[in-house]
Amino acid sequence: MSAIQTDDLTKNFGSLCAVDGLTLEVNREIFGLLGPNGSGKTTTVLMLTTLLSQTKGSAGICGHDTVREPDRVRSCISYVPQDMAVDTNLTGRENVLIFARLYGVPNPKDRVDELLAVMGLSDRADDLAKTYSGGMRRRLELAEALVHEPEVIFLDEPTLGLDVGARKTIWDHIHALNRKGMTIFVTTHYMDEADQFCDRVGIIDHGKIAALGRPSELKARLMKDVITVVVDGDYSPIQIEGTLLIGRSGDEISFTAENGREALPVLADALSRAGNRVRAMSLREPSLDDVFLQSVGRQEEAQGFEEWRYRMMLRGRA
Numbered sequence: 339m340s341a342i343q344t345d346d347l348t349k350n351f352g353s354l355c356a357v358d359g360l361t362l363e364v365n366r367e368i369f370g371l372l373g374p375n376g377s378g379k380t381t382t383v384l385m386l387t388t389l390l391s392q393t394k395g396s397a398g399i400c401g402h403d404t405v406r407e408p409d410r411v412r413s414c415i416s417y418v419p420q421d422m423a424v425d426t427n428l429t430g431r432e433n434v435l436i437f438a439r440l441y442g443v444p445n446p447k448d449r450v451d452e453l454l455a456v457m458g459l460s461d462r463a464d465d466l467a468k469t470y471s472g473g474m475r476r477r478l479e480l481a482e483a484l485v486h487e488p489e490v491i492f493l494d495e496p497t498l499g500l501d502v503g504a505r506k507t508i509w510d511h512i513h514a515l516n517r518k519g520m521t522i523f524v525t526t527h528y529m530d531e532a533d534q535f536c537d538r539v540g541i542i543d544h545g546k547i548a549a550l551g552r553p554s555e556l557k558a559r560l561m562k563d564v565i566t567v568v569v570d571g572d573y574s575p576i577q578i579e580g581t582l583l584i585g586r587s588g589d590e591i592s593f594t595a596e597n598g599r600e601a602l603p604v605l606a607d608a609l610s611r612a613g614n615r616v617r618a619m620s621l622r623e624p625s626l627d628d629v630f631l632q633s634v635g636r637q638e639e640a641q642g643f644e645e646w647r648y649r650m651m652l653r654g655r656a
């Protein structure tokens with residue numbers, strides 16, 4: 339029995355296909371659903387947490403169907419939505435206590451003490467939540483989500499808007515929960531975080547999974563090095579042996595090469611011979627951003643390069 343299993347899970351809003359045939363299995367791991375704004379992450383989470391019904395396909399959580407057995411599903415999951423859900427006019431302790439009572443947890447006061455301690459909030463437990471930092475509120479929401487000891491937890495953009503230190507703390511907590519055997523399904527549009535902290539990721543764009551696997555595997559599908567080129571003005575396409583265009587984001591064009599050091603001068607030469615004004619070139623290892631650009635770029639080139647380029651520019655600005 340899988341913690342999370344979906345088969346052709348699809349959601350249409352009118353003529354818009356927000357989630358398009360998602361087939362996935364997730365078990366006792368930290369699974370990251372990655373994608374830009376509007377790619378279908380929240381819609382996916384809403385279906386998996388029984389809050390939205392699908393147009394087509396099915397989803398099962400801990401062996402229970404999300405449509406036929408929503409109560410059974412709800413008893414084994416927790417969901418922390420993207421928007422802050424704590425009551426800022428109550429103390430941290432009161433916020434968690436409400437959840438413990440809602441779930442009918444035995445010895446709710448002890449359970450709340452324990453959870454506040456786990457989330458490092460004991461010394462601020464009796465302060466109003468409105469005095470908490472963004473990171474503390476997120477930890478309070480995690481404490482709320484844990485009152486009934488769920489087997490599977492869904493976190494929608496848990497680190498959105500937090501500073502670097504607070505993000506790291508949230509991820510440390512997520513890891514600790516996973517070590518205790520919990521399955522974590524987390525969405526983010528921060529590729530670097532997913533790369534660092536998720537066991538497996540699915541890259542979603544326009545509701546479709548464009549790449550699925552361990553971050554290291556996905557990066558290994560690209561060649562060893564990435565060369566990034568910044569051009570002034572229009573880019574005249576080139577093609578040389580040993581390098582492959584990954585994609586373009588704003589005025590940055592990325593290529594992948596098996597041996598970046600050797601490819602760099604050849605590429606520079608070819609670019610300028612084709613009339614490009616190269617402002618900067620750099621060499622680095624592949625990142626999940628490159629995987630994203632490549633897996634999405636391929637689909638979009640088929641749809642028309644101009645539209646793709648426009649969207650990449652917008653994305654670069656976001």
Ligand SMILES: Nc1ncnc2c1ncn2[C@@H]1O[C@H](COP(=O)(O)OP(=O)(O)O)[C@@H](O)[C@H]1O
Pocket residue numbers: 351354356373374375376377378379380381382
């Ligand atoms: N209730 C809704 N009615 C109509 N369109 C929606 C609704 N919810 C989401 N969408 C659309 O579905 C797409 C996916 O949205 P969402 O799942 O929220 O994306 P993400 O969480 O990745 O930013 C977007 O184009 C969004 O505008």
Ligand SMILES: [Mg+2]
Pocket residue numbers: 379380381420494
């Ligand atoms: Mg969302």
